[in-house]
Amino acid sequence: MLERVIEVWPELVLALGQTGVMLIVAIPLAILLGTPLGILLYSIGPNGLKPKPRLHRILDGLVNVIRSFPFLILLIAIIPITRFIVGTSIGTAAVIVPLSINAIPYFARFVEQNLTQLGGGVVEAARSMGASRAQIVRDVLLVEARPALVSSITIMTVSFISYSAMAGLVGGGGIGDFAIRYGYYRYDTQLMIVAIVLMVVLVQVVQISGSRLSRHLDKRH
Secondary structure, eight states, rough: OOOHHHHHHHHHEEEEEEHHHHHHHHHHHOOOOOOOOOOOHTTTTTSSSSHHHHHHHHHHHHHHHHHHHHHHHHHHHHHHHHHHSSOOOSSSSHHHHHHHHHHHHHHHHHHHHHTTEEEEEEEHOOOOOOOOOOHHIIIHHHHHHHHHHHHHHHHHHHHHHHHHHGGGGGGOOHHHHHHHHIISSSOOOOHHHHHHHHHHHHHHHHHHHHHHHHHHOOOOO
């Protein structure tokens, strides 16, 4: 097995790099755009800072629709949009588009749930001290929800590692593409096992790091 790994080492390193690029772009985009969307969903929700039931139903429905799409179907369905944005429908850059589109509402729902779980007592205490809505969100809710948000980012990252692997089915690059080309098309079981082990290690590193950071931010520990 070692000889086979050495033989394909450059391709393996390239595949790891492609998976890393997908996550390094898609996850920050999800946080950057999903956080304000999640705050909005919370704020206009039934127990939010400024409930707007009709608008909440519309946004909630849109988020549910996008999240309900299986990633592989979304990947294929938005090929025209992907081609318009990045100029191609294959490769690592092309996969980042559907990954980001899927990740934004995914994380927005996490944000909404994390803020909702804090309860109304925190908000009322901030209001009694004269805090504005923006101050409540920025200085109270997001601060109190940090451990939960870090856990949510960890869960999302782990999920999207598997999504990035599925991108290999359409030539998206990454570890999934490597596993399919060598393990499926060439029946090379050894390299398939290597790809699986790398995926497991990557997931474990992300999970352990995220869990430790979440515990560090949690004031209750």
